[in-house]
Amino acid sequence: MHSRWRTLWDRIAAPWTRGGNNTVLLLRLENLALLTERLGKAGMSQLFVGLMMRLSAGTRPHDRVQILGQGIFAVALPGRSEIEAMRISLRLQEQGQQPVGIAGQEVTPVLTGVLIRDPAEAATAFGALIDSGRRRLMALPVERIGRISLFEPRPADPDDDLPATVAEAATSGQIIAHFQPQLCCNSGRITGFEALARWQHPTRGLLAPASFMPGMSEADHSALTLRILRQALAALKHWDQAGHDVPTVSLNISNCALADPGFAASLLWELDRQEVSPSRLVLEVLESVGPISSSSAARRNLARLSAAGCLLDLDDFGTGYASLDAIRQFGVHRIKIDRSFVMGCDCDPAQQRMILAILALAERLGIDTLAEGVETREEHSFLAQIGCDQVQGYVIARPMPLEETLAFLQDQESRAARLPPLTRKEAG
Structure with a gap:
């Protein structure tokens, strides 16, 4: 992941990284190409805004929602238990996949999620969690498409050697x-x-x-x-x-x-x-x-x-x-x-x-x-x-x-x- 994303997330999430149990949810729009073909650039911009609003509405006011790249969204969920973080992730995925009308067409987004959770007391920075999450997204097998997968960041994990960009x-x-x-x-x-x-x-x-x-x-x-x-x-x-x-x-x-x-x-x-x-x-x-x-x-x-x-x-x-x-x-x-x-x-x-x-x-x-x-x-x-x-x-x-x-x-x-x-x- 590019350093600017680490810097951005470490800065905006700093007040919530000190207590440990930091968690980040990454959601990827799987049918991006199909939707782009149907809706065009203007329609996709409208869809991204709508998805951001849906994700923000489903979280606490101080939880952070950010677009990492076209079709990839990140949600910071600090201080959540594992069960609570997974429950929120499933709810956000369900909300994001509700049909939406754009330019006279009804489309249904398909979202795949990776939940990166750090239970360590040292509290891994959110930027590092996002870095790990992007790599996990790229490494997901086909059978995990459309589901939420939970991982812990492990620097020695062989998946970390997979290209993220x-x-x-x-x-x-x-x-x-x-x-x-x-x-x-x-x-x-x-x-x-x-x-x-x-x-x-x-x-x-x-x-x-x-x-x-x-x-x-x-x-x-x-x-x-x-x-x-x-x-x-x-x-x-x-x-x-x-x-x-x-x-x-x-x-x-x-x-x-x-x-x-x-x-x-x-x-x-x-x-x-x-x-x-x-x-x-x-x-x-x-x-x-x-x-x-x-x-x-x-x-x-x-x-x-x-x-x-x-x-x-x-x-x-x-x-x-x-x-x-x-x-x-x-x-x-x-x-x-x-x-x-x-x-x-x-x-x-x-x-x-x-x-x-x-x-x-x-x-x-x-x-x-x-x-x-x-x-x-x-x-x-x-x-x-x-x-x-x-x-x-x-x-x-x-x-x-x-x-x-x-x-x-x-x-x-x-x-x-x-x-x-x-x-x-x-x-x-």
Whole structure:
């Protein structure tokens, strides 16, 4: 846990730490990704405020409730017996999991709890209890999801060696890249892979980004980006040595990472160190990185990386704003049509009109298009027929470890060689 959380909790809870029997309850919102998809950022902010109010209403006035990170709440319960602390925890969990109406939708939060109790007379500081609790949360087996688990902080416990943050996981080698292919609609050949982060957790198994990315700190973002960047560049060299033609690899870049003034320099140094041409690295940035909303450091980083030859994708196109400014200022070479427009495009006239409008805009601007989240053959066929350049999604392949990409590439190259190229004229 970051030192600022220890400092904060040690300060605000200081009057109640002297008598021993200090206890902290940590509650994690397990269906965070699903709720975010349904409610959006504004809805999630409303949900977090509501949860804070529910938790505060269920405790004494001097008990402290705090959001540690997006989807993780901490409640200080000083001077409680073990039975009383567990009873309160179960009540708070039940209150937090009551259905709530937000933006015309009824949603039900799912909360997992870890109760860290220190019965020692020395009275462990609340910050240290929270540190232990975060590690326990990350180490919980799947069967404990949705329940309250009681632990005592034990410095020698082997669970304390488990990473509590994404930065620690990246340093220990637990963050690994999986690669999802991108396919040319005309030739059937692979145009590149997108590198996607996965956490190979010692006790929870393989975790998707939605399980750990919300609430990440700046240090987490930096460590994650560097870790995936190094694996992505190593993958390019691996494919080259195996004799496969993979032109590019794509890397998602968060606005947080872009805001680091030294980001461009460190990325270009890594490219030079691994002897990879900048033109083979595609940086995927969100529409919100446009000049209206991004920081000056982010704009300088993008401008420098673009000038060095790195390619830029505008990700989740159509869901943000300032896209045209971003295309004009940063030389975006491809826009990724968001899954929300792709879903059902083979049979939904409204979806078809939206995609045709995006394709017409891209053609006028002279940039490529890639439809992401393509899950059915019918969607793939329709997108190829109307002139979408590339597709990416489960219908082509799910994200896979590097060692599985070689067999996939060999199979795909064999298929492409057997089939005549499908031109847009023929498709029409």
